[in-house]
Amino acid sequence: MELKIRKTGTNYIIDVNGEMDLYNSYKLKELVMKMLEKKVERFIINLENVDYIDSSGIGALIYICSTIKKQGYKLVITNIHGSVKKVIELTKLMGYFPIMNSIEEAILRMEE
Protein backbone atom coordinates (compact mmCIF):
# COMPACT_ATOMS: atom_id res chain seq x y z
CA MET A 1 0.00 0.00 0.00
CA GLU A 2 1.29 3.43 -0.96
CA LEU A 3 0.11 6.72 0.51
CA LYS A 4 0.50 10.07 -1.22
CA ILE A 5 -0.50 13.45 0.15
CA ARG A 6 -1.49 16.43 -1.96
CA LYS A 7 -2.93 19.75 -0.93
CA THR A 8 -5.70 21.80 -2.52
CA GLY A 9 -6.53 24.98 -0.64
CA THR A 10 -6.76 24.00 3.00
CA ASN A 11 -7.75 20.42 2.17
CA TYR A 12 -5.25 17.59 2.36
CA ILE A 13 -6.01 14.69 0.04
CA ILE A 14 -4.52 11.31 0.92
CA ASP A 15 -4.44 9.05 -2.15
CA VAL A 16 -4.34 5.43 -1.03
CA ASN A 17 -2.92 3.02 -3.58
CA GLY A 18 -3.11 -0.75 -3.13
CA GLU A 19 -4.70 -3.03 -0.59
CA MET A 20 -5.87 -2.00 2.88
CA ASP A 21 -5.34 -5.30 4.65
CA LEU A 22 -4.23 -6.73 7.96
CA TYR A 23 -0.58 -6.10 7.11
CA ASN A 24 -0.61 -2.44 6.20
CA SER A 25 -3.78 -0.61 7.27
CA TYR A 26 -1.97 0.76 10.33
CA LYS A 27 0.12 2.95 7.97
CA LEU A 28 -2.87 5.10 7.04
CA LYS A 29 -3.80 5.44 10.72
CA GLU A 30 -0.26 6.51 11.60
CA LEU A 31 -0.12 9.01 8.75
CA VAL A 32 -3.38 10.69 9.77
CA MET A 33 -2.25 10.87 13.40
CA LYS A 34 1.00 12.54 12.32
CA MET A 35 -0.93 15.00 10.15
CA LEU A 36 -3.21 15.82 13.11
CA GLU A 37 -0.11 16.55 15.19
CA LYS A 38 0.92 18.98 12.45
CA LYS A 39 -2.45 20.72 12.78
CA VAL A 40 -4.03 19.48 9.58
CA GLU A 41 -7.79 19.97 9.97
CA ARG A 42 -9.36 18.89 6.67
CA PHE A 43 -8.84 15.40 5.31
CA ILE A 44 -10.01 13.74 2.11
CA ILE A 45 -9.14 10.04 1.95
CA ASN A 46 -9.30 8.96 -1.69
CA LEU A 47 -9.88 5.22 -2.14
CA GLU A 48 -10.06 5.30 -5.95
CA ASN A 49 -7.10 2.95 -6.26
CA VAL A 50 -8.09 0.56 -3.50
CA ASP A 51 -9.65 -2.71 -4.67
CA TYR A 52 -9.34 -4.69 -1.45
CA ILE A 53 -10.15 -3.85 2.15
CA ASP A 54 -10.54 -6.12 5.17
CA SER A 55 -11.70 -5.64 8.76
CA SER A 56 -8.34 -4.10 9.72
CA GLY A 57 -8.78 -1.53 6.95
CA ILE A 58 -12.34 -0.82 8.05
CA GLY A 59 -11.04 -0.61 11.62
CA ALA A 60 -8.41 1.93 10.56
CA LEU A 61 -11.09 4.05 8.84
CA ILE A 62 -13.32 3.87 11.95
CA TYR A 63 -10.41 4.96 14.16
CA ILE A 64 -9.51 7.82 11.82
CA CYS A 65 -13.11 8.92 11.49
CA SER A 66 -13.80 8.94 15.23
CA THR A 67 -10.50 10.68 16.09
CA ILE A 68 -11.07 13.46 13.54
CA LYS A 69 -14.70 13.87 14.65
CA LYS A 70 -13.71 14.12 18.33
CA GLN A 71 -11.25 16.92 17.52
CA GLY A 72 -13.92 18.76 15.57
CA TYR A 73 -12.05 18.54 12.27
CA LYS A 74 -13.32 17.46 8.86
CA LEU A 75 -13.04 14.18 6.95
CA VAL A 76 -14.53 12.90 3.71
CA ILE A 77 -13.86 9.48 2.18
CA THR A 78 -14.18 9.36 -1.62
CA ASN A 79 -14.33 7.03 -4.60
CA ILE A 80 -15.21 3.80 -2.83
CA HIS A 81 -16.12 1.07 -5.30
CA GLY A 82 -16.22 -2.67 -5.97
CA SER A 83 -15.48 -4.97 -3.05
CA VAL A 84 -14.45 -2.03 -0.84
CA LYS A 85 -17.97 -0.65 -1.13
CA LYS A 86 -19.43 -4.13 -0.57
CA VAL A 87 -17.44 -4.64 2.65
CA ILE A 88 -18.52 -1.23 3.98
CA GLU A 89 -22.12 -2.12 3.08
CA LEU A 90 -21.90 -5.54 4.76
CA THR A 91 -20.52 -3.86 7.87
CA LYS A 92 -23.40 -1.35 7.57
CA LEU A 93 -21.15 1.66 7.84
CA MET A 94 -22.32 3.53 4.74
CA GLY A 95 -24.29 5.92 6.96
CA TYR A 96 -21.53 6.21 9.56
CA PHE A 97 -18.65 7.20 7.29
CA PRO A 98 -18.73 10.62 5.59
CA ILE A 99 -18.67 9.32 2.00
CA MET A 100 -18.80 11.34 -1.24
CA ASN A 101 -18.53 10.09 -4.80
CA SER A 102 -15.64 12.27 -5.95
CA ILE A 103 -12.92 14.58 -4.72
CA GLU A 104 -14.76 17.55 -6.28
CA GLU A 105 -17.87 16.73 -4.22
CA ALA A 106 -15.71 16.23 -1.14
CA ILE A 107 -14.19 19.69 -1.56
CA LEU A 108 -17.66 21.23 -1.88
CA ARG A 109 -18.75 19.38 1.27
CA MET A 110 -15.74 20.77 3.14
CA GLU A 111 -16.93 24.29 2.38
CA GLU A 112 -20.37 23.68 3.93
Next chain:
Amino acid sequence: MDSADTTYLSGIHEIRVDENSPLFEKTNMLFKEFPSDYRQIRYFTLLIVQSAPLEIKEINLLEQQISEIIKNAVKHGNKCVPEKKVRVWYEFDASHAHLIVQDEGEGFKDLETWNEFNRRRLEKLAAQDFEGLADYVSFRTESSDDNDGGNALFAALEYWNGGFVYNTRRNAVAMLKKYPQRHLGVTLEDRTG
Protein backbone atom coordinates in the same frame (compact mmCIF):
# COMPACT_ATOMS: atom_id res chain seq x y z
CA MET B 1 -29.25 6.36 3.55
CA ASP B 2 -32.62 7.15 2.00
CA SER B 3 -35.01 5.92 4.65
CA ALA B 4 -35.23 3.82 7.79
CA ASP B 5 -34.23 0.29 6.90
CA THR B 6 -36.02 -2.24 9.06
CA THR B 7 -34.31 -5.20 7.40
CA TYR B 8 -31.57 -4.72 10.01
CA LEU B 9 -33.86 -6.32 12.53
CA SER B 10 -35.37 -8.98 10.33
CA GLY B 11 -34.16 -12.54 9.92
CA ILE B 12 -31.64 -14.26 12.14
CA HIS B 13 -28.84 -11.90 13.08
CA GLU B 14 -27.09 -14.03 15.62
CA ILE B 15 -24.11 -16.30 15.68
CA ARG B 16 -25.41 -19.74 16.52
CA VAL B 17 -23.85 -22.75 18.20
CA ASP B 18 -25.10 -25.95 16.61
CA GLU B 19 -22.72 -28.82 16.17
CA ASN B 20 -25.44 -30.85 14.44
CA SER B 21 -25.89 -28.28 11.70
CA PRO B 22 -25.64 -29.86 8.23
CA LEU B 23 -23.01 -27.19 7.54
CA PHE B 24 -20.58 -29.38 9.56
CA GLU B 25 -21.03 -32.29 7.11
CA LYS B 26 -17.56 -32.69 5.55
CA THR B 27 -18.27 -35.37 2.93
CA ASN B 28 -16.65 -34.62 -0.44
CA MET B 29 -15.08 -31.41 0.81
CA LEU B 30 -11.47 -30.53 0.00
CA PHE B 31 -9.10 -30.14 2.93
CA LYS B 32 -5.98 -28.15 3.79
CA GLU B 33 -4.20 -27.42 7.03
CA PHE B 34 -1.84 -24.59 7.85
CA PRO B 35 0.51 -23.57 10.66
CA SER B 36 -0.60 -20.49 12.60
CA ASP B 37 1.69 -18.10 10.76
CA TYR B 38 0.17 -14.62 10.81
CA ARG B 39 2.37 -13.45 7.92
CA GLN B 40 0.88 -16.04 5.59
CA ILE B 41 -2.83 -15.64 6.24
CA ARG B 42 -3.59 -14.11 2.85
CA TYR B 43 -1.40 -16.66 1.08
CA PHE B 44 -3.21 -19.56 2.78
CA THR B 45 -6.50 -17.96 1.82
CA LEU B 46 -5.45 -17.74 -1.84
CA LEU B 47 -4.55 -21.43 -1.83
CA ILE B 48 -8.17 -22.13 -0.93
CA VAL B 49 -9.87 -19.51 -3.07
CA GLN B 50 -8.02 -20.62 -6.19
CA SER B 51 -10.32 -23.62 -6.43
CA ALA B 52 -13.40 -21.38 -6.71
CA PRO B 53 -14.97 -21.54 -10.20
CA LEU B 54 -14.89 -18.54 -12.52
CA GLU B 55 -18.68 -18.23 -12.31
CA ILE B 56 -18.28 -16.84 -8.79
CA LYS B 57 -18.23 -13.09 -9.16
CA GLU B 58 -16.80 -10.78 -6.51
CA ILE B 59 -13.90 -13.13 -5.89
CA ASN B 60 -12.10 -10.35 -3.95
CA LEU B 61 -14.98 -10.28 -1.51
CA LEU B 62 -14.98 -14.06 -1.12
CA GLU B 63 -11.23 -13.98 -0.52
CA GLN B 64 -11.59 -11.23 2.05
CA GLN B 65 -14.38 -13.01 3.93
CA ILE B 66 -12.41 -16.27 4.06
CA SER B 67 -9.26 -14.43 5.10
CA GLU B 68 -11.09 -12.94 8.11
CA ILE B 69 -12.11 -16.37 9.36
CA ILE B 70 -8.60 -17.79 8.89
CA LYS B 71 -7.19 -14.73 10.66
CA ASN B 72 -9.53 -15.30 13.60
CA ALA B 73 -8.39 -18.93 13.78
CA VAL B 74 -4.67 -18.07 13.57
CA LYS B 75 -4.74 -15.06 15.87
CA HIS B 76 -7.62 -15.37 18.31
CA GLY B 77 -7.91 -19.17 18.29
CA ASN B 78 -4.34 -20.41 18.06
CA LYS B 79 -2.75 -17.20 19.42
CA CYS B 80 -0.26 -17.35 16.52
CA VAL B 81 1.48 -20.42 18.00
CA PRO B 82 3.02 -21.89 14.81
CA GLU B 83 2.71 -25.49 15.99
CA LYS B 84 -1.03 -25.13 16.29
CA LYS B 85 -2.83 -25.94 13.07
CA VAL B 86 -5.72 -24.32 11.30
CA ARG B 87 -7.78 -26.89 9.42
CA VAL B 88 -9.98 -25.84 6.54
CA TRP B 89 -12.56 -27.93 4.68
CA TYR B 90 -13.94 -26.23 1.60
CA GLU B 91 -16.13 -26.72 -1.41
CA PHE B 92 -17.09 -24.27 -4.15
CA ASP B 93 -19.33 -24.32 -7.17
CA ALA B 94 -21.27 -21.74 -9.15
CA SER B 95 -24.14 -21.82 -6.67
CA HIS B 96 -22.32 -21.80 -3.35
CA ALA B 97 -19.19 -21.53 -1.21
CA HIS B 98 -19.06 -23.81 1.84
CA LEU B 99 -16.26 -23.80 4.40
CA ILE B 100 -15.43 -25.18 7.81
CA VAL B 101 -12.50 -23.57 9.66
CA GLN B 102 -11.19 -25.19 12.83
CA ASP B 103 -8.42 -24.11 15.20
CA GLU B 104 -6.84 -25.63 18.30
CA GLY B 105 -7.75 -22.81 20.65
CA GLU B 106 -10.06 -22.52 23.62
CA GLY B 107 -13.07 -21.55 21.53
CA PHE B 108 -14.97 -18.29 21.03
CA LYS B 109 -15.85 -17.61 24.68
CA ASP B 110 -17.31 -14.17 24.03
CA LEU B 111 -19.92 -15.40 21.57
CA GLU B 112 -22.92 -14.42 23.73
CA THR B 113 -21.37 -11.03 24.48
CA TRP B 114 -20.79 -10.56 20.77
CA ASN B 115 -24.42 -11.40 19.96
CA GLU B 116 -25.65 -8.90 22.54
CA PHE B 117 -23.27 -6.23 21.21
CA ASN B 118 -24.43 -6.92 17.66
CA ARG B 119 -28.08 -6.75 18.69
CA ARG B 120 -27.51 -3.26 20.10
CA ARG B 121 -25.58 -2.27 16.99
CA LEU B 122 -28.50 -3.32 14.79
CA GLU B 123 -30.92 -1.37 16.97
CA LYS B 124 -28.83 1.79 16.51
CA LEU B 125 -28.79 1.19 12.76
CA ALA B 126 -32.54 0.61 12.60
CA ALA B 127 -33.05 3.88 14.48
CA GLN B 128 -30.53 5.59 12.16
CA ASP B 129 -28.75 6.72 15.30
CA PHE B 130 -25.28 7.21 13.87
CA GLU B 131 -24.05 9.07 16.98
CA GLY B 132 -25.02 6.14 19.16
CA LEU B 133 -23.68 3.72 16.55
CA ALA B 134 -20.19 5.07 17.23
CA ASP B 135 -20.14 2.97 20.42
CA TYR B 136 -21.00 -0.18 18.44
CA VAL B 137 -18.72 -0.11 15.41
CA SER B 138 -15.93 -2.18 16.95
CA PHE B 139 -16.25 -5.21 19.24
CA ARG B 140 -13.36 -5.31 21.70
CA THR B 141 -12.28 -7.96 24.18
CA GLU B 142 -9.39 -8.12 26.65
CA SER B 143 -7.21 -9.67 23.97
CA SER B 144 -8.02 -7.13 21.20
CA ASP B 145 -5.10 -5.10 19.89
CA ASP B 146 -4.74 -2.06 17.61
CA ASN B 147 -4.74 -4.21 14.48
CA ASP B 148 -8.09 -5.79 15.31
CA GLY B 149 -10.83 -3.96 13.48
CA GLY B 150 -13.44 -5.63 15.69
CA ASN B 151 -15.89 -5.59 12.79
CA ALA B 152 -15.14 -8.77 10.79
CA LEU B 153 -17.98 -10.85 12.16
CA PHE B 154 -20.60 -8.13 11.52
CA ALA B 155 -19.88 -8.50 7.82
CA ALA B 156 -19.47 -12.29 8.07
CA LEU B 157 -22.97 -12.72 9.41
CA GLU B 158 -24.34 -10.73 6.47
CA TYR B 159 -22.12 -12.32 3.84
CA TRP B 160 -22.58 -16.00 4.78
CA ASN B 161 -26.25 -15.96 3.91
CA GLY B 162 -26.66 -19.74 4.14
CA GLY B 163 -25.51 -19.88 7.77
CA PHE B 164 -22.59 -19.14 10.10
CA VAL B 165 -22.49 -21.70 12.91
CA TYR B 166 -20.03 -22.72 15.63
CA ASN B 167 -19.48 -26.19 17.07
CA THR B 168 -20.03 -26.87 20.78
CA ARG B 169 -16.36 -26.25 21.65
CA ARG B 170 -16.60 -23.04 19.59
CA ASN B 171 -13.24 -23.66 17.98
CA ALA B 172 -14.74 -24.51 14.59
CA VAL B 173 -17.08 -22.47 12.46
CA ALA B 174 -19.02 -23.64 9.41
CA MET B 175 -20.36 -21.22 6.84
CA LEU B 176 -22.28 -21.19 3.59
CA LYS B 177 -22.64 -18.50 0.94
CA LYS B 178 -25.42 -19.06 -1.61
CA TYR B 179 -25.05 -17.28 -4.92
CA PRO B 180 -28.09 -16.20 -6.90
CA GLN B 181 -28.63 -18.47 -9.88
CA ARG B 182 -29.68 -16.74 -13.07
CA HIS B 183 -31.63 -18.23 -15.96
CA LEU B 184 -32.87 -21.15 -13.91
CA GLY B 185 -36.53 -21.92 -13.59
CA VAL B 186 -36.10 -24.46 -10.83
CA THR B 187 -35.88 -24.11 -7.09
CA LEU B 188 -32.48 -25.07 -5.75
CA GLU B 189 -32.09 -27.51 -2.91
CA ASP B 190 -31.75 -25.79 0.45
CA ARG B 191 -28.35 -26.94 1.68
CA THR B 192 -28.89 -25.67 5.18
CA GLY B 193 -31.60 -28.26 5.74
